[in-house]
Amino acid sequence: MxxxxxxxxxxxxxxxxxxxxxxxxxxxxxxxxxxxxxxxxxxxTGKAAQDGATAAAAEDLSAQEKEVNWANWTLYLDYDEKTGSYPSLEAFTKATGITANYSEDIDGNDTYFGKVQAQLAAGQDIGQDIITLTDWMAARLIRLGYTQELDHANIPNAANLLQNLQDVDFDPGRAHSLTWQSGFAGIAWNKEAVPGGLRRVSDLWKPELKGRVEVLDEMRDTMGLLMLEDGVDIAGSWGAAEFDKSLEVLTRQIADGQIRQVKGNSYKEDLISGDALAVICWSGDITQLNFEEGGKWEFAIPESGCTLWSDNLMVPVGSPHKANAEALMNYYYDPVNAATVAAYVNYISPVQGAREAMEKIDPSLVDNPLIFPSDEDLQRAHVFRTLSADEETDFSGRFQQAIGN
Amino acid sequence: MNVLAAPAKPAGGPGAAEKAGGKTLQRRRGRTGYLLILPGFIFMLLFFVLPVFSLLATSLYTKPPGADIGQFAPALEFGNYAVVLGSYWPELLRSFAFALVATAAALLIGYPMAYLVAVRLRGRKLLQGILLVLIIAPFFTSFILRTQAWKQILADEGPVVPVLRALSLLPADGRLTATAFAVVCGLTYNFLPFMTLPIYANLERLDTRLIEAGSDLYASGFTTFRTVTLPLSMPGVIAGTLLTFIPASGDYVNAALLGNNRDTTMIGQVIDSRFFRVVDYPGAAALSFILMLAILVLVTAYVRRFGTKELI
Incomplete structure (x- = not known):
């Protein structure tokens, strides 16, 4: 040994x-x-700011060290409760001989950035060969030079990436990132308490819902929905004026007590306890909640549209196992493996052919619009545009102040 | 305060014996003392003094023009302090107000509890033991989980709110979670053992004959408590209030879980969001430093006013 x-x-x-x-x-x-x-x-970091230099990628030891370390969010990979293992990962190891160490290390884009930023800035190995972060944070990491360039020759399956995800503004040609899963942020409500349902974001401000509404503390989702309601094309070229107008709506609804709390993932507990009757939320959460708690809630894309976010696989700058990481990405871009994951996590799979593969895995999910959205739904889903560094600091500072932080 | 002198000590005290010892012994003792302090000193130097200086340095950093997120340059930007104080003084004041109310509430609940176990049940070892375990028992579960549990108990559809509404103690649309009341209750509950245990440790040594003497001298129960028991237990009370007030004023878990986003934000939440969300390291560091200084000033003033020699 x-x-x-x-x-x-x-x-x-x-x-x-x-x-x-x-x-x-x-x-x-x-x-x-x-x-x-x-x-x-x-x-x-202070030094990096002055000379603008970024650390060089680490030497790739993949050939000698047959392992890959992957940091992901919770409930984001098919899991077998009986054996306590991830079946698709085990199959990956069997197929490639590469041991995968999977950890649910990421519980927030911001907190994870805060945790690893100093090491990434110094070009050090953070102990992970793949990290999974949301578009805007992926944009930040790539811009700061904290990621390694992917060799697409090692990832032939990347050709299966859905058309609309192939070219994103923060990573042209997907040189540094590949989508893991996508999802919508929309509105959901308790079907018993709100029998009429909700159609627009402004329906959340109905007097009978006073103090029972919760919105997400993820700026791009909450502000994205509010701005869409105000008629802004959030993927287009809007500025501070549009942001401020919608931020005022949020500030007023918090001040009036219409919004009970602004929350991260924990809004789910308030839906269960009944403290929250209507929420701005993530699509996959509601599917899972309904599965666990018996179909009490309904999710909808607001009339003015919803936000579409994606989480992205990236290889951090200090990782010595880039080729292994690429092998893993390639594995999950196989439609059958992608469908296996989608059947468990209930988010939108970015892989072409996953829907066809799903027929064999779980036919009941083939027509689930939250896993395989229709073209019309995708038309109504918008990606919050990438912000410049100054905009990001400014907007997130004011958003945090608006939500009382 | 005359009563304080009541427990008679043998004349001369321990000091008399020491004086008899030779000078060499004293010197050797001194050296041993320093050697014993050394590990603690190094620990404090590495994990307290250095980080404090690092914090101070960070709080004075500046953002150079064109710098990306998380990139700052060393500077002496004292303006950072003015900026964060200007924006967040309400949260700072609120934190101290909440901590003060929670400390007072914990004292009112914790003192009788400690008195019961330490004085009233003196001699009944088993019962004392059980009650002490009960006081500490909440620590066996995680801090977050306990607070989370309160959220479920106090939820609008939970067991408490409907009853209070039926009794008209709460208006029909009234609620307990997401209020300042819930935050203060959470703080009180979570820090109660820190209040109770030091007072218990102190009252446990209370000479009950002094209370008897009080009633012999025709003092009422209250007068005896006011002039004998309470002054004697002041070191425990001071330790308890400090152990409650200091962590409570920097706490952010209770405010985050039990509060709302309007009028319950505490300074800990602001520091967290400046650091992680906005990536404003200098601002977060400046706020941390202000919090630390403010607590230091408040605590010094408090201990000077009420402190006894036994504490320090």
Whole structure:
């Protein structure tokens, strides 16, 4: 049995390089201190800002080290509760000989960025070879040079990527990222308490729902829906004036007590407890809730349209297993494997042919509009345009203030 | 305060014996003392003093023109403090107000609890043990889970709200979650053991003969409490209030889970959102520093006013 390498990726590198014990200890001491300072302050980032340099990609050790480390969100991969394993990942290992270490490390784009930013800025290995982040955060990482360029020759299945996702403004030609899953942000309501249902975002402001409405703390989804309601093309070239107008609506509804709370994933608990009767929410959540709690809620795309977001697989700059990561991406872009995942996670699969493959896996899901949306639905789904760095700081600062933070 | 002197100590005290010892012994003792302090000193230096300086440095960083998100340059930008104070003084004041009310409530609940276990049940070891375990029992579950549980209990359709509405203690559309009341209750509940245990530890050593003496001298129960028990237990009360007030004023879990987005935001939430959401590291660091200084000033003033020698 080979000796287990330490978990810390830096230490692992040092040990793998077979440095003397003394050097390892010295290095570790220095690194701990450095990373501590980096975590408290931002010493590393300050320098990057001045010279504009970005760290070089790490050397690829995929041929020697048959492993790939993947950080993802919770409930985002087919999971077998009986065996406690991920069947599709095991099949991947069987097919390729690459061991996949899967971790549900990501519980928010912002918090994950805060956690790994200092290391990425220094070009260090964060212990993950694939990270899965939402469009706007993917845009930020790619812009900052925190990701490695993908070699599409290693990912022939990437050709299966849906047409509308092939060219995105933050990553032309998908040089640095591939879509994992997509979803809508729309509105949902408790069918018992709101028998008439809701059709527009402004229906959330009905007096009978006062204090029972919750919206997402994800700026692009909540503001996206409010701006669509105000007639703004959120994918187009809008500016601060449009943003401010819709932000005022949000501020007023919070001040009036119409909106009970602004929440992340935890709005689901309030739907279950009954504190929230109508919400701005993510499509897949409602499918899962209905499955677990007995079909009490209904999801709809508002008349003015909904937002479409995607999470993207990327290889962080310090990862030494890029080729392995590409093998894994290639595996999940096989339509059958993509359908296996979609059958479990209930989000929109980005892979062409997954719908046909689904016929064999679970025919009841083939016509589920939240997994395989119709062209009309996709027409009504809009991607919040990528913001410049200054806009992002400005808008998210004011959004946070509006929601009381 | 005369009563304080009542427990008679042997004349001379422990100091007399020490004086008899030779000078070399004293010096050696001094050196051992320093050596014993060393690990703690190094720990504090590495994990408290250095980070504080790093925090201070970060709070003065500036954003160079054209810098991307998360990129800052070292500077002496004292304006950061003015900016965050100007924007977030209400949240700062609210945090202290909430923490103060929660501390007072925890004292009112915790003191009788500690008194019951430490004084009234003195000698009944088993019962004392059981009650102490009950006081600490909430710690066996995670902080977040406990707060989450309160959310379910206080929910609009939960067991409490409909009853209160039926009794007209709450208006028909009244609610408990997502209110300032819920946040203060959450803080009180979560920090109650920190209040109770120091007071218990103190009252446990209370000489009950002093209370007897009080009634012998025709003092009413209240007078005895006011002039004997309470002054003697002040070190416990001070320790308890500090252990409650300080973490409560920086807390953000209760406000995030039990509050709303209007009038319950505490400074911890703001620091969290400035750091993670807006990626304004200098602003978040400046706010953290202000919070730390404000607590230091408040606590110093408090301990000076009410503190006893036994505490320090």
């Amino acid at each position: 080979p000796k287990r390498l330490p978990d810390d990726p830096l230490l692992r590198r040092l040990v793998a390089a077979q440095l003397s014990r003394r050097k390892v200890l010295l290095g570790a001491g220095g690194l701990t201190l450095a990373s501590m300072l980096a975590a408290c302050g931002t010493s590393g």
